Amino acid sequence: MRNISRLTSFGLVVFLLFPFVFLILKLNAISIVDHEEVSWALKNSTLQAAGSASLALILGFIFFSGIVKIKEILGIKIFRWIEILCLIPGMLPSLFTILILMSLIHPFPMGLKGIILIHGIIYSGFIALNIYQLVQDKAQSLVEVAYILGASRTQIFVQIFRLLKWELISLWILIFSICFTSFAVPLTVGGGWGTTLEVLIFEKIRLSAAWSQALSLALLQSVLLFLFSFIQRPGAALEVGRYSQVPILGGFTSGLLLIFSLLAYYGTFLLYSFRGWTQFFQLSEIVGSTLQTVPQTLIVGVSCGAMIYMMLNLTAFGWKQKWLRRFLIGFVAPSTSLAGLIVVLLRPDYFWMQIGFFTLAFVTIVFGGLYRMGFDQRLTSLKMQIEVAQVLGAHHWLIFREVIWPQIHPMAARLAGIASLWMVGDFALSRVIFSQDIVLAQVVQGLINSYHLDIGMAVMNVVILIGLALYFLFEGFGRVFSYKTP
Amino acid sequence: MKHFLTFVALVFFGLFLALFVRRNQNPENDSRPTLRIYAASSFIKQWGPGPWLKEKFESTCDCVVEYHDAADSVSLIQRVKSEPKNKSVDLVLGFDQYDLEMAQVGLDWKNVKVDPQQFEEPVRPLLSRTSFTPYDWGVLAFIGHRNADKSLPSNTDDLLAPEYASNISLQDPRTSSTGLQFLLWLIQVKGEEKAFEYLQKFNSQVKAWGANWSLAYGLFQKDQVKLTFSYVTSPVASLKENPQSDIVALPFAEGHPVQYEFLGIPSTCLNCDLAEKFVTLMLSHDGQRVIMDKNYMFPVIKSVTKGTMFEAIPEFKTIDMTVIPNQAERERILKKWSQVRRSE
Amino acid sequence: MFASFIDSVKYVGHLIPVAFLRIFLGYYYLQQALLKFNGDFLARPRLAAQIADILPSLSSPEWYKILVERLVIQHWQGFAFIILGVEFTIAFSYLLGYVVRPVAIMGVVVSLNYLILLGSNTDDLYRTFIAVHLMMAWIGAGRCLGFDYYFFKRRRGLWW
Numbered sequence: 001m002r003n004i005s006r007l008t009s010f011g012l013v014v015f016l017l018f019p020f021v022f023l024i025l026k027l028n029a030i031s032i033v034d035h036e037e038v039s040w041a042l043k044n045s046t047l048q049a050a051g052s053a054s055l056a057l058i059l060g061f062i063f064f065s066g067i068v069k070i071k072e073i074l075g076i077k078i079f080r081w082i083e084i085l086c087l088i089p090g091m092l093p094s095l096f097t098i099l100i101l102m103s104l105i106h107p108f109p110m111g112l113k114g115i116i117l118i119h120g121i122i123y124s125g126f127i128a129l130n131i132y133q134l135v136q137d138k139a140q141s142l143v144e145v146a147y148i149l150g151a152s153r154t155q156i157f158v159q160i161f162r163l164l165k166w167e168l169i170s171l172w173i174l175i176f177s178i179c180f181t182s183f184a185v186p187l188t189v190g191g192g193w194g195t196t197l198e199v200l201i202f203e204k205i206r207l208s209a210a211w212s213q214a215l216s217l218a219l220l221q222s223v224l225l226f227l228f229s230f231i232q233r234p235g236a237a238l239e240v241g242r243y244s245q246v247p248i249l250g251g252f253t254s255g256l257l258l259i260f261s262l263l264a265y266y267g268t269f270l271l272y273s274f275r276g277w278t279q280f281f282q283l284s285e286i287v288g289s290t291l292q293t294v295p296q297t298l299i300v301g302v303s304c305g306a307m308i309y310m311m312l313n314l315t316a317f318g319w320k321q322k323w324l325r326r327f328l329i330g331f332v333a334p335s336t337s338l339a340g341l342i343v344v345l346l347r348p349d350y351f352w353m354q355i356g357f358f359t360l361a362f363v364t365i366v367f368g369g370l371y372r373m374g375f376d377q378r379l380t381s382l383k384m385q386i387e388v389a390q391v392l393g394a395h396h397w398l399i400f401r402e403v404i405w406p407q408i409h410p411m412a413a414r415l416a417g418i419a420s421l422w423m424v425g426d427f428a429l430s431r432v433i434f435s436q437d438i439v440l441a442q443v444v445q446g447l448i449n450s451y452h453l454d455i456g457m458a459v460m461n462v463v464i465l466i467g468l469a470l471y472f473l474f475e476g477f478g479r480v481f482s483y484k485t486p
Numbered sequence: 487m488k489h490f491l492t493f494v495a496l497v498f499f500g501l502f503l504a505l506f507v508r509r510n511q512n513p514e515n516d517s518r519p520t521l522r523i524y525a526a527s528s529f530i531k532q533w534g535p536g537p538w539l540k541e542k543f544e545s546t547c548d549c550v551v552e553y554h555d556a557a558d559s560v561s562l563i564q565r566v567k568s569e570p571k572n573k574s575v576d577l578v579l580g581f582d583q584y585d586l587e588m589a590q591v592g593l594d595w596k597n598v599k600v601d602p603q604q605f606e607e608p609v610r611p612l613l614s615r616t617s618f619t620p621y622d623w624g625v626l627a628f629i630g631h632r633n634a635d636k637s638l639p640s641n642t643d644d645l646l647a648p649e650y651a652s653n654i655s656l657q658d659p660r661t662s663s664t665g666l667q668f669l670l671w672l673i674q675v676k677g678e679e680k681a682f683e684y685l686q687k688f689n690s691q692v693k694a695w696g697a698n699w700s701l702a703y704g705l706f707q708k709d710q711v712k713l714t715f716s717y718v719t720s721p722v723a724s725l726k727e728n729p730q731s732d733i734v735a736l737p738f739a740e741g742h743p744v745q746y747e748f749l750g751i752p753s754t755c756l757n758c759d760l761a762e763k764f765v766t767l768m769l770s771h772d773g774q775r776v777i778m779d780k781n782y783m784f785p786v787i788k789s790v791t792k793g794t795m796f797e798a799i800p801e802f803k804t805i806d807m808t809v810i811p812n813q814a815e816r817e818r819i820l821k822k823w824s825q826v827r828r829s830e
Numbered sequence: 831m832f833a834s835f836i837d838s839v840k841y842v843g844h845l846i847p848v849a850f851l852r853i854f855l856g857y858y859y860l861q862q863a864l865l866k867f868n869g870d871f872l873a874r875p876r877l878a879a880q881i882a883d884i885l886p887s888l889s890s891p892e893w894y895k896i897l898v899e900r901l902v903i904q905h906w907q908g909f910a911f912i913i914l915g916v917e918f919t920i921a922f923s924y925l926l927g928y929v930v931r932p933v934a935i936m937g938v939v940v941s942l943n944y945l946i947l948l949g950s951n952t953d954d955l956y957r958t959f960i961a962v963h964l965m966m967a968w969i970g971a972g973r974c975l976g977f978d979y980y981f982f983k984r985r986r987g988l989w990w
Contacts, residue, residue, distance in 0.1 A: 187696070
């Protein structure tokens, strides 16, 4: 059993590293890029990513307080909706978010501030949800005890920060790595700060087809982020606590701020898309395209989610392999542009081959990020339980089945749902892999690129609905098939 | 009720799946020859000219037209080079004049026989210079809103006026073909040194250098900027959606850059005759009309614009685009441009 | 659930003849549905053309004619898909004996529409179908040799 665990872990690593290995072998060379260009791009990437992660964390804390208050006042149903609305900005195309925020914030600050603002707002909701989950999993007792001992809200927050320091650093690093590899936002609003490593990679491929230079930049990007991940440490252990006192962390102002921000963001989006709906039904070709791609999008979404769920479980199965954990914390997938090259070289021609390729490529790109989204922390927090089970003589499979899986399954299912939500909104990868319109995001992309921006925004509503349906499907799977207390 | 609705939903879903699987089964079951065309996605989308051309061609050729969407010109060229012999590409659409150099590296292309006399004057010289054939073209200009009170910019220096500070959107020349066109146009009309001096001042007028055309144009459509760099046919697209639209293309005294879109038949084509016939359809009056209407680009064939909204577009002075900087030269210019951006 | 399938013969055995009729009708619908699926029912507007021909001479209410003209004929492909889906639903429901009552009502509605729209040649057939569907719904034909018995035992009520 231990050998099977080692084998699966090794297989996982090979799968994730395959793109790099394949490209290095195929291209046969890695070329050096001009160091001035690289250092400038690296500086931009680092500064904007660090700023974005910091702002996202700060806003995330504020919105977390708002979420707690909303749950207390408005109840769990509204809270579930808030949860979903916080996740959606991450899946919308950059153009929409840029347009929405530019129309809400006048004058919009361009340059480094602009990049940080947009990224910070996009990921703040996601961070807020993660902090909420962390407090529920690890800090409920702390809050209760602190409250009983008469601590103020600020003091409790400080204690939470101390307790969950490493988890928050993990979250910071996660957003940092996502923003580090961002492309459209820095380029569009970044002004002179707009050239990131990702832009440089795209430039090398597009202008001079310098694939080996692009590959060297991608490797540099991945290695840097991998090294950065060594900062991380294991966080606090999971604990069983009571939610009853957590509401004291809720802030009325934060709640109002959160609701106002969501209303402003989605209100603007719906306003823009309203015009699009009136035009949508006038163009029968677009209606046909949209309907045609809906079942295909569902199939691709389900397959991506299922694969992520399976891989997370495989990772949990290989819990003994510490090197696997270290690798996954630091792993950053290659740029989408390079994924495009791999696709071109491997030539998936038939429809089902393309679906398979897309699933594999998308999973490779997002798996690292999803793993770092609390799954790693969850696994490490089970360490004590695993040790107890080992001492009592349980073998590997029994430990996985009875100790690990029941506790990671709901989270794995939820992360699979998030992966499906992201996949449905993916534009970059579907564009390079599919040679026809397979998923709805391609239809939206096509509309945006051909004078039909409003209709594109309208169809984006359908994309969001499908993404949410898939998210709920996986979340429901996580809840229904989990162990229930008798 | 729940059981009944679930049952009905399941049956319908199963039917959907069954139809979907049947539709996507291996097309090799069809014994007719397949014309494989690689094109830009805007061409083959349901609202582009591709579906009309496919239907029209399939009704007469006893063949199947298979479109393949290539994300961009570089992927297009890479795919053409790497396709196996039995799945060779028959026709490629969507190169612009800057892609032709890369397209000829490692690939041979057939000379397509066309009658130069049927082509528009500005396009004719291109026919003898390359084995690629243009199928549409566009003039690039700054687009703004018609203004009864003030005069609109009529040359590049007018763009430096304070009222346009942070009010222009453009495309980044490193990531967008239109952006590259802008930069090269500026160099051609002003000379390289003066062009870069101008860019130093012009940068403060630009709100955003979008990653692609849709980002820049989207900012303009949503009134985030007053001017954007796009095609002179963009106002036609706007008028079709909204007859009250006041969007106009601004004629500049210096002249305007032109973008041509080319097609090519690789020498490794399997169905070369079919490809040539398809080209004939594309270059026919009806074919050009559809391409013009759906692509919002000018036709290359004479008299196609008569009686259409495109006829009303005023004539724009275009600059001679015969001298196309090679790849190395373009890289040098873009490096210089990056340095200008770095000093912002 | 499968045990109930067999048990139903013991407890509602008097419905066996109806069950056979139900299965036979289910098989008939399945055949019709498969013929449509494998043919060009979804690709060509045969039904729409047929309806368009007969519409002027129909003696049905005006609102029905307008509805058919504006909705069914214009969006014939969507309706073709719905009709195919409904036929498969009836087929599987009758074959399995599951949710037979509500599906039988659905069958009545579909047969009624066919009766009005497909001309006098098929009048008798669809009248018979309407009668059979109504009988299926009334008797609860899914209880014998069907999965409805399992739910009928536990939940009772109008649906089973």
